[in-house]
Amino acid sequence: MLGLILSVLRSSDLWAATLQFAALLLLPALGGVISERSGITNIAMEGMMLTGACAGVMVARATNNVLLGVVGAIVAATLISLIHALVSINFKANQVVSGIAINLFALGLTNYIVFIQTAGQGVPSLNDSLRLPQVSLGPLSNIPFIGPVFLQQNIIFYVAVVILFATQFLLFHTNFGLRIRAVGEHPHAADTAGVNVRLMRYICVGASGAFAGLAGAYLSLGIAGVFTSNMTAGTGFIALAAMIFGKWTPWGTAGACIVFGLGEALVSRLQGPGIDPNLLSTLPYILTLFALVGLVGRTIPPAADGVPYEPGTE
Numbered sequence: 001m002l003g004l005i006l007s008v009l010r011s012s013d014l015w016a017a018t019l020q021f022a023a024l025l026l027l028p029a030l031g032g033v034i035s036e037r038s039g040i041t042n043i044a045m046e047g048m049m050l051t052g053a054c055a056g057v058m059v060a061r062a063t064n065n066v067l068l069g070v071v072g073a074i075v076a077a078t079l080i081s082l083i084h085a086l087v088s089i090n091f092k093a094n095q096v097v098s099g100i101a102i103n104l105f106a107l108g109l110t111n112y113i114v115f116i117q118t119a120g121q122g123v124p125s126l127n128d129s130l131r132l133p134q135v136s137l138g139p140l141s142n143i144p145f146i147g148p149v150f151l152q153q154n155i156i157f158y159v160a161v162v163i164l165f166a167t168q169f170l171l172f173h174t175n176f177g178l179r180i181r182a183v184g185e186h187p188h189a190a191d192t193a194g195v196n197v198r199l200m201r202y203i204c205v206g207a208s209g210a211f212a213g214l215a216g217a218y219l220s221l222g223i224a225g226v227f228t229s230n231m232t233a234g235t236g237f238i239a240l241a242a243m244i245f246g247k248w249t250p251w252g253t254a255g256a257c258i259v260f261g262l263g264e265a266l267v268s269r270l271q272g273p274g275i276d277p278n279l280l281s282t283l284p285y286i287l288t289l290f291a292l293v294g295l296v297g298r299t300i301p302p303a304a305d306g307v308p309y310e311p312g313t314e
Contacts, residue, residue: 008269012148015265019153020223022254022261023160027215029239029246029253030167031208036248037171038204039184039197041306043099044084045212046236047106052077052216054110057123057227060130066221069130073217074210080106081209085202092308103236111229125226132156132222156218163211168250180204184302187309197309212236234285241288247299263287 008014028045035042055076060069080102087098114123134154141151171177179200182190187197219235220227238260245259246252263284 008266011269012145014262014269015145015149016152017265017269018258018261019149019157020261021264022257023153023157024215024218024223024235025239025242025257025260026160026164026254027156027218027239028208028212028236029242029257030163030250031211032240032243033246033248033250033253034167034171034180034204034211035208036243036305037184037302038180038201039187039302039304039307039309040085040088040201040205041095041099042081042084042205042208043096043237043240044081044102045208045239046232046234047099047103048077048080048209048212049216049219049236050103050106050110050230050232051080052213053220053231054113054216054227055213056217057126057220058113058117060126060221061123064130066130066132069221070132070214070217073221074213077213077216078206078209081205081212082202084209085205088205088308089198089201092310095306107230110227114227114229123227126221130221131225132218154218154222156214156222159214160218164250164254171250181302183309184304187304191309191311197311201309215239238284238288244299244301248301260284260287 028049031048032042032045052073056069056073059072060066063069084095084098084102087093088095117123132154134152135158137147137151141147143151169177171180179190179195182193183195183197183200190200191197215235216232219231224231239257242256242260243253245256246254263286267281267283
């Protein structure tokens with residue numbers, strides 16, 4: 001058993017898969033960071049991802065264009081996210097309940113769309129022209145270990161890295177990022193200073209939907225090449241745990257995504273005689289529970305996270 005583990009840990013294939021799954025988690029997790037930094041609790045990332053994954057495949061097949069599929073995924077997930085924003089900001093509903101409702105709604109909606117579009121036969125696998133491409137950086141991709149791990153990833157992986165740097169810069173090095181953090185920490189003070197609290201929160205929740213939609217497109221158009229019922233299978237909830245694990249910061253969240261990505265990559269690579277595959281499949285969720293139970297009590301979310309904003313009250 002120990003020999004198998006050491007052999008797997010030395011494999012470039014393991015670390016390439018780790019980064020692939022980490023990028024899939026990172027996109028919705030960064031959206032969650034932005035949303036919750038503005039004061040809106042967002043546990044609806046699972047439903048947003050699922051909506052994006054379904055819309056991406058349906059639009060790509062209808063238009064025969066993978067780029068339009070990605071755009072369709074982003075638009076669909078953003079629209080779903082704005083429902084959460086409307087309910088949370090304007091109607092001041094419980095944001096956790098709203099998130100759960102959206103997750104259930106997305107599961108039912110996507111199943112219905114697939115059934116109607118395919119007459120219950122299921123969506124066939126996409127051909128290569130409708131899948132997001134892998135990037136190969138010429139001779140550099142042939143460098144041992146480094147090439148297969150870092151330089152032969154799907155194009156969305158590199159987009160996710162750019163978004164990571166952009167989110168870090170936006171939140172902590174721009175006036176707009178200062179406003180986001182202000183409405184999430186003390187919205188009344190931000191309002192007094194002339195910041196439109198509701199508009200900022202709408203923008204941030206919409207951004208979380210766009211990131212989750214891109215992750216959904218990455219899953220269905222890039223990794224899987226098909227859409228199946230409930231194909232996210234808890235990925236959005238693991239992204240939520242990564243955000244909490246990372247203490248609502250982009251860099252911390254990225255580190256947590258790598259940890260969870262490693263757990264997911266190990267599942268399919270540690271299978272062997274005497275190892276129960278069903279037990280292995282629980283590893284990512286065990287890591288998630290460990291992160292939440294072990295660290296949630298030591299992390300401090302934004303002060304106004306989950307608190308409806310009431311102008312003129314303290």
